[in-house]
Amino acid sequence: MIADRAKTSRGRVRSTGVDGTSSSVTVEGVITALAGALTVVLTAAAFWLSYEHLQEVAARHGMGDAAVRSWAWPATVDLFIVIGELLILRASLARRVDGWAVALASIGSGGSIALNVAGVGAQAQPMDYVVAAVPPVAALLAFGALMRQVHAYLARRVVTPVEHPSTPTGVAVDRPKVADASPDAVKAAAVPELASSEPAVEAASTAVGVCPPVVYANRVDGLVRALYGTLGAQPTTSQMTAAMVAAGLGASESTARTARGRVKNREPYLASFPATIAS
Structure with missing residues (x-):
């Protein structure tokens, strides 16, 4: 009788152990949240550096006496990247390709990189051009990574027939x-x-x-x-x-x-x- 009770007690202890699957899911969620937060920080920093440099370029080329216009001018370049990426995200969620959105993102990214580099000046050192090019390139990559994570999160919320075999959605x-x-x-x-x-x-x-x-x-x-x-x-x-x-x-x-x-x-x-x- 005592031995049977001991076996039962040991069985109960084992059955209440930590689920390995739940632990892995929790770790994955923490890593995903951390990656998302770091991507947001990187995107904001890169856009800020690129935007401020373009503002300095505008101030040196005809807008030095108009501070408001010099700060608004970079938006005519960098915001094309944001708009294009958002439209690309919308199109990918609809399982289609939006050529116009790709063109907007490409033109905005290329223009931002070119203007940041050109704004350094003709007499600058090679490293000056590298420093000027890094923020717009980083902004493009970071924002693309952010949109990819948003897309992956939204895609997981769309339930497929495999996940719910009791409610098939496309069968003959x-x-x-x-x-x-x-x-x-x-x-x-x-x-x-x-x-x-x-x-x-x-x-x-x-x-x-x-x-x-x-x-x-x-x-x-x-x-x-x-x-x-x-x-x-x-x-x-x-x-x-x-x-x-x-x-x-x-x-x-x-x-x-x-x-x-x-x-x-x-x-x-x-x-x-x-x-x-x-x-």
């Missing part, structure tokens, strides 16, 4: 004949929790074709689309909200109905699916 589904399935089987296939409470699906005498593969980035939209393929019918509000609760997406009926509207707008043929009694 053979829709069964609703008439061949009993109401209980149809309800259980969609959401098991509704098997005893959801109204029966109206019978249909003809089969509906094969659903083409469509990918939805929005999780709720993908969940609603999956219910169409599973049920072979238009899902009801209660079915959608129950499935959302099961997937950890809340239980907002308005969100479910809005998602259903977006799915039907994207795939109009879904409107021909047989309707359920309650929707």
